[in-house]
Structures are given as structure tokens and as C-alpha cells.
Amino acid sequence: KKWYQRRVRATQCWFWYIASDHAALRQLNPRHIIELFTVYEEHLRQSSVVVAEEQTQLSRSIKHADQSVAQILAVTEKKHNVYSVWSNNIQSSVREINQQLADISTVVEGLVPLVNELNQSLAVDERMPPFTQSED
Numbered sequence: 023k024k025w026y027q028r029r030v031r032a033t034q035c036w037f038w039y040i041a042s043d044h045a046a047l048r049q050l051n052p053r054h055i056i057e058l059f060t061v062y063e064e065h066l067r068q069s070s071v072v073v074a075e076e077q078t079q080l081s082r083s084i085k086h087a088d089q090s091v092a093q094i095l096a097v098t099e100k101k102h103n104v105y106s107v108w109s110n111n112i113q114s115s116v117r118e119i120n121q122q123l124a125d126i127s128t129v130v131e132g133l134v135p136l137v138n139e140l141n142q143s144l145a146v147d148e149r150m151p152p153f154t155q156s157e158d
Contacts, residue, residue, distance in 0.1 A: 130155055 137153045 134153050134155050141149055141152065
């Protein structure tokens with residue numbers, strides 16, 4: 023027998039088994055029920071095809087999004103590395119400048135008493151006001 027003949031036979035057996043308890047169901051034409059189930063089966067098949075296509079499209083979209091995020095992450099990591107190098111260079115320069123300023127401050131602290139002593143050795147009318155080191 024062909025596949026659809028077996029299906030019709032199985033459906034008829036199922037239908038008559040259910041209908042044996044219900045007089046109203048016995049009056050229905052089994053061919054109409056089989057046609058209804060056949061249409062419903064085709065509907066489910068078409069729906070499954072649509073769902074499969076949508077799942078495929080969704081999978082592609084997710085892969086594309088993953089690739090985009092990976093590219094953005096790679097660019098961000100490169101920029102981070104470049105900025106990290108720049109930051110280290112700037113920190114090194116700032117430390118060097120701070121050291122130079124500390125050295126200058128030490129020299130100035132040593133010069134102020136010498137300048138004041140030199141100022142005291144001048145004649146009174148040639149003297150300048152006393153020098154002080156201010157933090158301004």
C-alpha cells in the first residue's frame with residue numbers, strides 16, 4: 023500500500039475508535055476529517071519551514087553581531103594599548119619634571135641665605151629688601 027493509504031486507514035481506525043462512544047462523531051464523514059488533518063499537517067509543515075528559516079536567519083544575525091563585537095573589542099584593545107604607552111610616557115615625564123623641580127627648590131633654598139648675606143654686605147642705601155622663599 024502507498025503511504026497515504028496507510029495513513030487514511032490508520033486515521034479511519036483512530037476516528038472510529040473515538041467515535042464508538044459518541045453518536046454524533048459516528049455521523050461525520052471520515053474523509054472530511056482526513057482532509058482536515060491533511061490540511062492541518064501541511065500547515066504544520068509550512069510553519070516548521072518558516073520557523074527553520076527564521077532560526078537560520080537569527081543564527082546568522084547572532085554570528086554577525088558576534089563578529090562586530092569582536093572587531094570593536096579588537097579596536098578598543100589596540101587603542102587601550104596605545105593609550106597605556108602614552109600614559110606611561112606622560113607619567114615618566116611628570117616624574118622627571120617633579121624631580122627637576124625638587125632639585126631647583128633645593129638650590130633656591132640654598133641660595134636665599136647666600137643672597138641675604140650678600141645683601142647685608144652692601145651699603146645700607148644700596149640694600150634690597152630681604153629675600154624669602156615663598157610657596158606662591
